[in-house]
Amino acid sequence: MTRREIPNNAIEAVARHINRRSNRNYGINPIGEEENIETPQIFEIVPFTEIDDTDKRFYAIDGSYNSEQFYNGLAIAIYTAGYLCYHHGRQVRMNSLDDPVLLGQAYYPENILVTNQTHLSAMYDELLSLKPVKRLLEFWSDTPANIFPIEKETICVNLSTLLYFCQEILEIALVLEVAEHPNTKQGDFIFRDGTLRPLQVKQSFLVQLGEYLHEKGIRLVAITKQSPMKMELSYTFKQIDSYLQDQLKYEYPFVETDPRRKKLCCWFEVPEPVLQAAYRGDMFVKKGIKGGRGFGLFMAARLDYVEKLQNYDWIIADVNIFDAIPGVAADVLNRDKVTLASIFRDLTRLTQEHYILGYPYPLAEVHNFISLKRNFKEEIINRLKYSLYKDQRMDNVDIENLFLDTHDRF
Numbered sequence: 001m002t003r004r005e006i007p008n009n010a011i012e013a014v015a016r017h018i019n020r021r022s023n024r025n026y027g028i029n030p031i032g033e034e035e036n037i038e039t040p041q042i043f044e045i046v047p048f049t050e051i052d053d054t055d056k057r058f059y060a061i062d063g064s065y066n067s068e069q070f071y072n073g074l075a076i077a078i079y080t081a082g083y084l085c086y087h088h089g090r091q092v093r094m095n096s097l098d099d100p101v102l103l104g105q106a107y108y109p110e111n112i113l114v115t116n117q118t119h120l121s122a123m124y125d126e127l128l129s130l131k132p133v134k135r136l137l138e139f140w141s142d143t144p145a146n147i148f149p150i151e152k153e154t155i156c157v158n159l160s161t162l163l164y165f166c167q168e169i170l171e172i173a174l175v176l177e178v179a180e181h182p183n184t185k186q187g188d189f190i191f192r193d194g195t196l197r198p199l200q201v202k203q204s205f206l207v208q209l210g211e212y213l214h215e216k217g218i219r220l221v222a223i224t225k226q227s228p229m230k231m232e233l234s235y236t237f238k239q240i241d242s243y244l245q246d247q248l249k250y251e252y253p254f255v256e257t258d259p260r261r262k263k264l265c266c267w268f269e270v271p272e273p274v275l276q277a278a279y280r281g282d283m284f285v286k287k288g289i290k291g292g293r294g295f296g297l298f299m300a301a302r303l304d305y306v307e308k309l310q311n312y313d314w315i316i317a318d319v320n321i322f323d324a325i326p327g328v329a330a331d332v333l334n335r336d337k338v339t340l341a342s343i344f345r346d347l348t349r350l351t352q353e354h355y356i357l358g359y360p361y362p363l364a365e366v367h368n369f370i371s372l373k374r375n376f377k378e379e380i381i382n383r384l385k386y387s388l389y390k391d392q393r394m395d396n397v398d399i400e401n402l403f404l405d406t407h408d409r410f
Contacts, residue, residue, distance in 0.1 A: 022234040026274055030239040032266070037335055040240050040266040042248070043345060045304065047256055051349040052089030057188040058350060059085045059178045060362035063171045065163035066372040067114075068380065075114040076380050077123070079163045081170040082106030082370045083178055086350075086362050104369045107132060107170060120156040127166045132173035139176055139212075140205050149202050168200045176209065179218050186217030189346065191363050195318040196222045197284060197294030210295030211329070214322035219343055222296060222318040223363060228278040229270055229316050233300060237314050240266065245305070267301035267344040269324075269335070270316070289321060289328055297324040301344055303351040304358040313358040319343060 032040035063081030084104040085092050094105040107130055111123045127133055128144060140147055148155075155165045171192060178190050196210070213220050230237075244264045254262045275285040275298065286292025296318035305313060321328055323339055350360035388394045 018231070021231045021277075024232060024277070025235050026233070026271060028236045028239075028268070028271070030236070030243040032268075037269045037337055037340070038271045040268050041337070041341060041344075042244070042252075042264055042266045043341065044252070044254055044256065045261075045263040045265050045348045045352070046345060048261055048352055051352060054088075054346070054349065055187075056346065057085055057087045057092075057184065058360075058362050059083050059184070059188065059190045060360070060366040061171055061174050061178065061190065061192045062363065062366040062370045063167040064370050064372040065167045067159055067163060073115055075159060076112055076384070077114050077159055077163055078109065078112045078372060078380075079166040079170065080106055080108050080370055080372060081167060081174055082366065083174050084362055084366045084369060085178075085183075091365070102369075104366065106370060107174075109166070114159060117156065120159065120162050121152070123162060123166065124152055124156055127169060130170065130173070132177045133169060135180075136169075136173040136176050140208065142205070147201060147205050149199070165200050168198050172198065172201060172206075172209070175213075175220060179213055179216060184218065187219070189219045189221065191360055192220075192222045193363055193367065194222050194224055195284075195294065196220065196296030196320065197292075197318065199293065203289070203291075203293060203295075207289045207295045210289075210320050210322050214320055214326070219323060219346075220320045221343065221347070223360060224316050224318075225314075225359060227316040229274055229298065229300065230314060232274050232278050233270075233314075237300075237302075240302070263305050265301070265303050265344070265348055267299050267317070267340070270298040270300055287321075294318075295321050297321045299324075299340070299344075301347070302358065303344065303348050303360075315359060317344075317347075 029039045032042050034041075061081065061083045063079065065077070065079035067075055067077035069075040082104050083094060085094050091103050093103045095103065109123060109126050109130070111119065111126050113119060114123075128137065137144065137147070144152070150165075154161075156162050175190055175192065178184060190213075196206070198206070210220070244266070249262060249264055252262075252264060256262050272285065272287065279285050283291070283293045287297060289295055297320075299317045299319055300314060301317050302314050319340065323343070324335055325333055326336055326339075327334060347360060350362060351358050353361040353364075356364050
C-alpha cells in the first residue's frame with residue numbers, strides 16, 4: 001500500500017496560521033506599569049536558599065484515565081485522581097499506608113469492566129459513592145441532576161466521555177477534601193493542572209467552592225503550559241524576555257548577590273482581546289462569576305528563566321477570582337494586587353528545581369504519581385491474567401485468547 005502524503009498546501013496553510021498568531025502585537029508594554037496589572041509586574045525570585053523557609057503547605061492534585069478494548073468486546077477502563085503535599089520542601093504522608101515511597105492519597109474505582117451499557121451506568125453510580133464525591137455533593141446540598149449540566153444518560157453514551165467526567169468530578173472533590181484536611185490552614189496552596197473552568201459542573205456550584213476557599217484563606221491555582229493564549233502572547237513574551245534579560249537585569253536593585261541566581265520573574269493579567277482571539281467567543285473569556293465558566297481569572301507568568309527557551313518558561317495560571325477580585329460578587333472589580341503578588345512570589349519557591357525550571361514541581365510529581373498512561377495495558381492485562389489463573393483457575397489457553405490483539409497479527 002502506498003503512503004498517502006499530506007498536501008503541501010495544507011502544511012503551508014498551517015504554517016501561515018502559526019506564524020500570524022505567533023507574531024501578533026497586543027500592545028502590552030514590556031516595561032510594565034505598576035498601576036496596570038495587564039502589563040508585567042516584575043519582581044525578584046525568592047532566593048534559592050529560602051525556598052523552603054515557609055510554613056505553608058503546597059498540595060497538588062491531578063487525575064488520569066485510560067482504557068483498553070479487545071477483539072471480543074471486553075473493555076477494561078479506569079479513572080483515578082489523587083494529591084500530594086509538600087511542607088518545608090519535603091513530601092508528607094497523606095495516606096494511611098505503610099509504603100515508604102507512596103505518600104500521596106489516591107482514589108480508584110472497583111468497577112473497571114465494560115461489556116455493555118449497564119456497566120457504564122454502574123461506573124457513574126460508583127463515582128457518586130466515592131467518599132470525596134459524596135462529601136462534595138453534601139457541600140453543594142443539591143442533587144446531581146441540578147449540579148451537573150449534562151444528564152447521566154448523555155455522559156454514559158460512550159466510555160471516553162464517562163471516564164473524562166469521572167476524573168474531573170473526582171479532582172474537584174479532592175480540592176474540597178484537601179481544603180478540609182485537618183492539617184490544611186490559612187495561607188496554604190492547592191494546585192491543579194489545567195483551569196478552574198471545568199464543563200462538568202454548573203458555574204454557580206463552582207463559584208460556591210471558590211468563595212469557600214477564599215473565605216478559608218486557601219489559595220487555589222490551576223496551572224498549564226499548554227494553552228492557546230501562549231501562541232497569542234508569543235510576541236509579547238519575547239518582548240518581555242528581551243527587556244528583562246538584556247536590560248533590566250543590569251539595572252535592577254537585586255537583594256541576591258550571586259550573579260548566577262539573579263533572576264527576575266513577572267506576572268500579568270491576560271487582557272480580554274487576547275482571550276477573545278484565543279477562544280473565539282467561548283465562555284472562557286468571561287472575567288466574572290456569572291454567564292461564563294468556573295471561577296478563575298487568567299494570568300500569564302514567568303517564574304524562572306530557561307536560557308534560549310523563553311516561551312517554554314511561561315505558564316498560564318488560573319487563579320481563584322475571589323482572591324484576585326475580592327468584591328466580584330458585589331460587582332466591585334478592583335484587583336487585589338497585594339494578594340496576587342504574594343501568590344506569584346510564593347510560586348517561585350516551587351519553580352527552581354533543575355529538572356523542570358519555571359513549573360511548580362509538586363504538579364510534576366503528582367502527575368508522575370497518578371498517571372495511568374505508561375504501560376497501562378501491560379500492567380492491567382498481566383494482573384488480570386494472574387488473577388484469572390490463580391483465583392479463578394482458568395486454563396492458560398483460554399486466558400490468552402481473552403486478551404488476543406488481532407492487530408498484532410497483521
